[in-house]
Amino acid sequence: MPAYHVFRSTHIQASPQQVFDTASDFNTWSMWSPWLCMEKQAKVVVTQDSNSVGSKYEWTGELVGQGEIEHTKLDRPGFIEERLLFLKPFKSQARVTFDIEPAGDGTKVTWHMYGSLPWFMFWMAGQMDTFIGMDYERGLKMLKELIETGQVQSDIDIQGVKPMPAHTVVGVRSSCSFDQICESMRNAFQQAEDAIAKQHLSREGEAVSIYHVWDLKNKRCEYTAGYVMPTTAPAVAAPLSQVAIPATNSLTIRHTGRYEHLGNAWSSGFQYARHKKLKLSKQVHPYEIYRNNSEETPTSEMISDVYLPLK
Numbered sequence: 001m002p003a004y005h006v007f008r009s010t011h012i013q014a015s016p017q018q019v020f021d022t023a024s025d026f027n028t029w030s031m032w033s034p035w036l037c038m039e040k041q042a043k044v045v046v047t048q049d050s051n052s053v054g055s056k057y058e059w060t061g062e063l064v065g066q067g068e069i070e071h072t073k074l075d076r077p078g079f080i081e082e083r084l085l086f087l088k089p090f091k092s093q094a095r096v097t098f099d100i101e102p103a104g105d106g107t108k109v110t111w112h113m114y115g116s117l118p119w120f121m122f123w124m125a126g127q128m129d130t131f132i133g134m135d136y137e138r139g140l141k142m143l144k145e146l147i148e149t150g151q152v153q154s155d156i157d158i159q160g161v162k163p164m165p166a167h168t169v170v171g172v173r174s175s176c177s178f179d180q181i182c183e184s185m186r187n188a189f190q191q192a193e194d195a196i197a198k199q200h201l202s203r204e205g206e207a208v209s210i211y212h213v214w215d216l217k218n219k220r221c222e223y224t225a226g227y228v229m230p231t232t233a234p235a236v237a238a239p240l241s242q243v244a245i246p247a248t249n250s251l252t253i254r255h256t257g258r259y260e261h262l263g264n265a266w267s268s269g270f271q272y273a274r275h276k277k278l279k280l281s282k283q284v285h286p287y288e289i290y291r292n293n294s295e296e297t298p299t300s301e302m303i304s305d306v307y308l309p310l311k
Contacts, residue, residue: 002116002117003114003115004128004129005112006112006113006136007110007111007136008133009108009109009111010109010141010143011108012143012144012147012148013106013148014147014148015077015106015107016077016100016107018107022143022147026051026055026057027046027050027051029046034136034139034264036061037154037156037268038268038271039063042059042060042061042062042063043060043061044057044059045058045059046058051074052071052074053072054071055070055071056069056070056071057070063272063275065086066086066087069083069085070082070085077100078099080097081096082097083096092117093115093116094113094114094116095112095114097114098110098111109140111136111139111140113136115128130216130217134267138263138267141260145258153261153300154256154257155255155257156254157253157254158268158272159252159253159254161250161278162249163249163250164249164250165247166244166247167228167245168228168245169226169227169228169229169245170196170227170240171192171226171240171241172191172192172195172239173212173223174223174224175220175221175223176221177220178219178220185209188223189226192225192227195237195239199237199240201234202230205229206289207225207227208224208226208227208287208289210243210245211223211286224243226243246284248309250307250309251272251280253272253308254303254304255304255305258300259290259304262288265306266306269306270308278310280308280309281309282311286307288307289304289307290302291303291305
């Protein structure tokens with residue numbers, strides 16, 4: 001059977017003991033799980049003793065499938081080992097560990113998954129690092145925020161398929177690696193704002209990011225960061241460009257909270273589309289619209305709508 005090993009790390013401003021206590025307590029998992037965030041109504045059952053060897057966390061849902069995870073080893077405060085059993089959509093088993101170690105003024109935590117796939121899914125073995133790795137990165141961001149602040153500012157509302165009107169977007173096209181996207185996008189929006197002002201254009205429309213290329217293999221993306229303009233927007237000069245988004249039906253996912261967690265909305269949307277067998281458009285690029293001003297809105301109330309155009 002094809003085997004895989006996936007791991008990701010993060011640094012948390014807390015002691016190893018604090019990190020261990022949170023990660024080993026199954027009662028916290030629904031707050032930072034990169035999968036359960038997409039389906040709040042999924043059924044979760046945690047054993048009464050939630051943080052000892054033999055404790056279990058079980059889940060059942062339409063999107064997240066069915067499975068359970070059990071603590072098999074807890075070495076306080078540096079190591080957690082678990083047995084992970086997937087029951088639906090297919091049966092498989094994995095070993096999961098957390099390595100927790102002091103690092104500078106905080107703690108380095110590394111999340112591992114060791115497993116194998118059913119023989120008929122051999123073709124996915126090489127992709128597991130990408131897909132599970134992205135999930136782990138999202139989960140570690142939420143675990144870090146939960147430990148450091150006591151909450152996770154990320155709420156997902158899958159609103160289903162909606163007809164979307166046409167938009168004309170004026171902005172700056174840029175590219176970057178996945179891990180640079182926040183800083184890159186801030187710079188692109190600033191360039192767009194400066195150029196729009198210099199060219200005496202109106203910037204009254206909402207901010208938009210259009211994703212032209214999302215290269216999972218090389219972990220790079222190409223996008224346009226800009227603003228919705230009237231459909232009769234005047235011609236623009238470099239570094240600005242115009243992008244026309246045609247009217248189309250789109251799967252709509254609303255994210256409320258910090259922009260750093262927007263990956264939760266995208267992952268939820270793609271999982272929902274696969275589950276519902278929705279066919280995504282290859283001609284109309286996916287995009288997100290930011291519904292309020294980040295400079296005037298508390299991060300917990302920031303609303304971003306993700307749109308996956310359909311065929």
